[in-house]
Each structure stands twice: as structure tokens, then as C-alpha cells.
Amino acid sequence: MHTIDGRQWATREDLIESSGYSRTTIADLWRDRETNGHPQPRVIDRAMHWDLEEWTHWFEQHRQQASAPASRSAPASRVDRSGDPDELLPPAAQARVLGVDPSRITQYGKKPPEGWPAPAHVEQLATRTREYRTRRQLWQFADNSPGFGTAGGRPSGPTAKAPDPRVRQAALALKAAPDMKPGEVAAALAQQHGGSVHTWKRIITEARKTA
Incomplete structure (x- = not known):
């Protein structure tokens, strides 16, 4: 990440970390730039960088447009059924798929609810681990967990402590x-x-x- 004239310029790795989406998704967005209006980069230290504020604003608009048809057909649903079923997703992207706050995914790592899938891949970071799950795993969890298919993403009725x-x-x-x-x-x-x-x-x- 570089700061030039008060503006932050992000590499592709920075965009992945900021958005919570996978490398494949970010690369596909750049590949389709002629049709989706993806912002143009600036080369810094021989690497492409994007104005983070500009890119984030564009990405949010693009994401809303992409999800608009599904929202009209099922306005009460918060589960995102789009994308590659076998794509590995980091925690932030898992939250987007399930339509919940990212803190919920963090909580699941400590006290997983019944049916919460084991990670498909674990990345060892400097001070912690990052668990990846596929869209298919998340969809199956949502289908088997009452409430995740409706607004709010929270099962109705009294909650019981789920077995670990x-x-x-x-x-x-x-x-x-x-x-x-x-x-x-x-x-x-x-x-x-x-x-x-x-x-x-x-x-x-x-x-x-x-x-």
C-alpha cells in the first residue's frame, strides 16, 4: 500500500485483503474491465496499484448491481447463491455469502454451531490461522440451518448451545x-x-x- 498526495494506492493483494474476495474473483473483475468499468491502475515500483477509495466505491456499486436481480426475486433472502461453488473463500467473503456480519464468522471459529463445516483449506499467517471454506459448503450449511435463508440470518426461537x-x-x-x-x-x-x-x-x- 502506498500513500501519494494523501490518497492510498493498493496492490491486487491489498484489494483482496480489503474486499474479502478471492484472488480469482479480483482477477476476473480486472479481466472484464472493458465491460464492467473497472478503474484503471497506476504503476508504482513496476506493479499495478489502484486508488483504493475509487476502487472501493466502484466495487460496491458493481456488487450491488450484480446482486440486484436475486434481491428482486427473493427480497427476504440474504444468502448469496452466485459464484463458483468450489471457490475457496476467506472469512470476510464467507460472511458476505451468508449475509451476516463478519464477527459472526469469527465467533463460529470459537464456538461453531451445529453443521458448521470444517475448513476446506487453512492458511498459516504470522500470528494466526485463516480458514477458507467453499461456497458449496456455506450453501449447504445455510440450507440445513433454519433462518439463514431469511432476512437477518438468525434461526428463530430459543437458541441452544450447539455441540462442538x-x-x-x-x-x-x-x-x-x-x-x-x-x-x-x-x-x-x-x-x-x-x-x-x-x-x-x-x-x-x-x-x-x-x-
């Missing part, structure tokens, strides 16, 4: 590797599914109580 699907994952892992120590199983689960070893140790303890 990670407990079942931990139980299966313990059963599959009876000779491994719980700490070793926790490390293997953290590497496979993301999250900290400490968190998985806690989940393993819970799994052993319910076994």
Missing part, C-alpha cells in the same frame, strides 16, 4: 491413534485443521470425558 464438532474430530483422532499421547494428537489436529495446540488439548480433554 471438533470434539467428535478429536474423539475420532484418539480412536485412530490409541498409542499416541494426547499432546501429540493435539499437535496433529492443530496442523490438520488449524487452531492452537492448547485449544486442541482442551477439546481432547472434553472428547475423553464424553467417550
Whole structure:
């Protein structure tokens, strides 16, 4: 990200991070620039940069226009059914598909509701992990979760504490590797599914109580 004369200029990586959309989606928008009015870039340090304010304003208008037909046919629905079913989406984009606030996805990472899919891909960042899920996974979750197909995205009626699907994952892992120590199983689960070893140790303890 560069700041020139008080304006921020973003690389494609910056646009991906800012919008929450995947690299494929951002690249497709640039590919179709002649028909969608995509803003023109400025070359800085031999790399294309876009005026972030201009691009964000254009992107929001483009997104609203793209979703307008679906909104008219099903005005109460907040689930976005468009796009590639197998596209890997970061948390912000997952929230857009389900029509919920991004904080809801963050909360699901700590206390996943019943049916919340395991990540299709986990990216290890410097200080945390980022979980990716496909549109197909999110659509299936919405279809099986009352309320996500309607405005607000919240199931009706009293809410109950949903079982943590990670407990079942931990139980299966313990059963599959009876000779491994719980700490070793926790490390293997953290590497496979993301999250900290400490968190998985806690989940393993819970799994052993319910076994």
C-alpha cells in the first residue's frame, strides 16, 4: 500500500485483503474491465496499484448491481447463491455469502454451531490461522440451518448451545491413534485443521470425558 498526495494506492493483494474476495474473483473483475468499468491502475515500483477509495466505491456499486436481480426475486433472502461453488473463500467473503456480519464468522471459529463445516483449506499467517471454506459448503450449511435463508440470518426461537464438532474430530483422532499421547494428537489436529495446540488439548480433554 502506498500513500501519494494523501490518497492510498493498493496492490491486487491489498484489494483482496480489503474486499474479502478471492484472488480469482479480483482477477476476473480486472479481466472484464472493458465491460464492467473497472478503474484503471497506476504503476508504482513496476506493479499495478489502484486508488483504493475509487476502487472501493466502484466495487460496491458493481456488487450491488450484480446482486440486484436475486434481491428482486427473493427480497427476504440474504444468502448469496452466485459464484463458483468450489471457490475457496476467506472469512470476510464467507460472511458476505451468508449475509451476516463478519464477527459472526469469527465467533463460529470459537464456538461453531451445529453443521458448521470444517475448513476446506487453512492458511498459516504470522500470528494466526485463516480458514477458507467453499461456497458449496456455506450453501449447504445455510440450507440445513433454519433462518439463514431469511432476512437477518438468525434461526428463530430459543437458541441452544450447539455441540462442538471438533470434539467428535478429536474423539475420532484418539480412536485412530490409541498409542499416541494426547499432546501429540493435539499437535496433529492443530496442523490438520488449524487452531492452537492448547485449544486442541482442551477439546481432547472434553472428547475423553464424553467417550
